[in-house]
Amino acid sequence: xxxxxxxxxxxxxxxxxxxxxxxxxxxxxxxxxxxxxxxxxxxxxxxxxxxxxxxxxxxxxxxxxxxxxxxxxxxxxxxxxxxxxxxxxxxxxxxxxxxxxxxxxxxxxxxxxxxxxxxxxxxxxxxxxxxxxxxxxxxxxxxxxxxx
Numbered sequence: 001x002x003x004x005x006x007x008x009x010x011x012x013x014x015x016x017x018x019x020x021x022x023x024x025x026x027x028x029x030x031x032x033x034x035x036x037x038x039x040x041x042x043x044x045x046x047x048x049x050x051x052x053x054x055x056x057x058x059x060x061x062x063x064x065x066x067x068x069x070x071x072x073x074x075x076x077x078x079x080x081x082x083x084x085x086x087x088x089x090x091x092x093x094x095x096x097x098x099x100x101x102x103x104x105x106x107x108x109x110x111x112x113x114x115x116x117x118x119x120x121x122x123x124x125x126x127x128x129x130x131x132x133x134x135x136x137x138x139x140x141x142x143x144x145x146x147x148x
């Protein structure tokens with residue numbers, strides 16, 4: 001072997017030795033306190049140092065904590081402005097009026113059909129045939145389109 005080959009071999013062995021020492025040191029050091037190891041449960045945020053107070057004070061403390069957290073959450077809410085509230089309320093009222101008128105019209109239509117159907121049962125048969133054709137036809141069209 002030449003001098004250069006011996007120097008390169010020694011250099012490679014030194015690099016391997018340093019890498020191995022770093023791996024051994026990394027295994028020997030404990031995990032950081034802010035992160036839990038994967039094989040351990042996540043550390044709890046509360047202290048596990050036993051119960052604090054008696055049954056009455058713990059109950060009051062729980063109620064106080066509930067209201068404090070509720071208040072903190074309500075402070076995070078993005079409340080609408082007066083104009084947004086008025087606009088959205090108008091939309092709700094308009095949709096309610098339109099849907100009530102539509103349902104009233106459907107009720108009136110079915111009420112009249114039922115009144116006429118009681119006087120002559122042929123109307124019920126015609127209505128049943130029309131419903132079967134409409135429902136069956138729409139079902140077939142949806143299946144052909146791939147909707148169902």
